[in-house]
Amino acid sequence: MSKKTEHSFSSVISVNPYKDTYLSGISSFLSQTNSPEFSKEQYAISYLNTKGFINSQISISKNIPEEDLHDAINNKVYDELALDQAVTYQIQFIETFNSLDEDNRNFHVFIIDPLTIEETFSIVTSKIKYIDTIIPSPLLLKSLYEKEIIETGGVHCFIYFQENDAFITVYSEKEFLYTKSINYSFLQMHERFCELYGERVEFENFIEFFSEHNLKETNSDYKEYFIKLYKEIFANANDILTYVKRAYELEKIEHVYIGSQIQTVTKLDEMTEVELGIKSSNFEFNYGFESDGAYIDQLHALMHIYTTLPKDEKYDCNFTTYHRPPKFMQRESGKIILLSVASLVLAFMYPVTYWVLTYAQTLQYDLLSTEYTELHNIKITRQATLKNREADKAKVLTLLDKEIKDYSEKKATLIKIHDVKVNYPMKAKLLSVLTKDLNKFNINIDSLSYKEDEKLKTFTLNLISEKDKKITEMIEYLTKIHEGKFNFSLEHIEFKEKSKKYFSELKVSIL
Structure with a gap:
């Protein structure tokens, strides 16, 4: 890895x-x-x-x-x-x-x-x-x-068998708490098995039975003595765990993980759970x-x-x-070698540096001279081009001024034409409408005038009527009919004895 x-x-x-x-x-x-x-x-x-x-x-x-x-x-x-x-x-x-x-x-x-x-x-x-x-x-x-x-906390016990050692280790809340070597390595288990069996068994045969035979299924003569051996181991483990709980004031051991250096067919975790009464698992993760x-x-x-x-x-x-060994630069020999090299470098540094700088400056001067010549030629070419462009610009501006002047004159002419075309028909139309309305009330026009400024366009009509009431009725009618389009104003109505008629000045403003 x-x-x-x-x-x-x-x-x-x-x-x-x-x-x-x-x-x-x-x-x-x-x-x-x-x-x-x-x-x-x-x-x-x-x-x-x-x-x-x-x-x-x-x-x-x-x-x-x-x-x-x-x-x-x-x-x-x-x-x-x-x-x-x-x-x-x-x-x-x-x-x-x-x-x-x-x-x-x-x-x-x-x-x-x-x-x-x-x-x-x-x-x-x-x-x-x-x-x-x-x-x-x-x-x-x-x-x-x-x-x-292992994700859970609590108190866990680990039992592991090796060829030349076996240990019990206890962790509490994921931290080391206790460990002890027990006298049940494979070599020690082999010796004890031979004592229980009553005769010498080859170590290879012992290991072969331990790893390849299931105590639940085998009918071998070794089965009875292996069971006795396991009971001794678990009794020893139980004594150690009892001591640990008392010494460290633990309420209980929550889980036991048991395994060995070599793979076994016998379910050691099942035997552990039966013998110790603690939930157990195989020591394989x-x-x-x-x-x-x-x-x-x-x-x-x-x-x-x-x-x-x-x-x-x-x-x-x-x-x-x-x-x-430490890195080369951290060794004493390395420091001495580096110091010697540094001294030699310093001794030759000035003349070499001077020569390098001189050569670099000469090379830089040649490069700058070449670059200056190229840039100078470009400068002259661009200056000539700029003069030509300025002359062309002057000609174009003259033409532009003439075109602007022509455009302004044509624009003014078009505005006048538009005014004549649009405004005159509007005036005629307005007079036609007013004349029709005057005829309805038998009112005559003595004279009329038109005045226009930036804000207002106004017609002034001098009216003549037999009766003043007709004039007021007409004003009321016009105001109602043309509301929002025209503004009508009539300051006074004058009666003349000589002609026995009424005269007034009506101003009509276009809104």
Whole structure:
């Protein structure tokens, strides 16, 4: 699998140092590697069996500064666990939070003799040189929760059998709580089975029966003794879980996951649920890996999942002493070489820089001279073109002025023609309408006039009538008939004795 850890690597190799097995992961495909080799682009991870280290809990005062924490934990571990002062043990720790203890910080500590690491990984390092991470196997289970392979919280127990170790680990609310190695590795189970059976059985035969025979169906002579062996294992597991519940004040163990390094036909989870009375499942999870079809040791799969976790989601508990060498620039030899090279560069920098700058300036001058000549020719050509365009523009403007003048004259003529054509018929039409209305009331016109300004067009009619009442009736009639079209105004009606007739001036305004 292609992982992103603190550095970028193209592949990951997981190592079981106790069986010298290697599993290589590229993308999401896992395959067993029989001839592993060192590669700079390969991230290497391995683990320590539970019987290979000491695990304990200690408390440290909260008043101790962070920079002194490591020394304080080391001193307390040596004192409380009575470790040999002559041995420099490797000590790693992870913090656990206890809301009831307000004065102290609580830690799980993991302790191992450096000689144990050297002996365990001597064959591995002869093949792949460097191991980036060596972690206690129970802490690998943290990845099941961080990757949400196990989604529920509560108290979970994990039981796992290997050829040279077997462990019980308890997690509470997705955090490590307790682990213990039990004396039921495959090798130890084989010895105990031979004692129960009463005669020596080959280890290969024992493993073959363990993996390929179902206790519910087999009629083998081994069945009775395997059942006795399993009952002993579950009795031991029950004693440990009873202690854990009492020591850590747990109400109950909510789930047990049980499995082994090799595939089995017998349903161990069903037996566990019967013997312990706790809901149980097989210790086989869907990690999303593809493989060549061979059974994958769960610890190998857990190591590959673990390398995909961000740094803040992992337990910081790395026992490796097989670190990669620092990058070239971080080594002392690399610094000396870089300093020597820098000195030589500085010694030759001035003359080389001067020559380079001189050459660059000469080259730049030649380029600018060529560019100037080209631009000057373009300038002269464009200036001549502009003069020609300005002359053409003057001619066009003269023609344009003449056309504008002609257009204005024609426009004025058309306006006059329109006025004559439109306004005169309108006046005639209006007079015709008014004459008809005057005739209805036997009113004559003495004279008329027309006046027009920007806002109003007005006819003035001098009326003559036998009776003044006819004039007022006519005004009332006109106002009603032509409402909204004309405005009629009549200031007074005058009677002349000489002619015995009535005279008035009617003004008609077009609206």
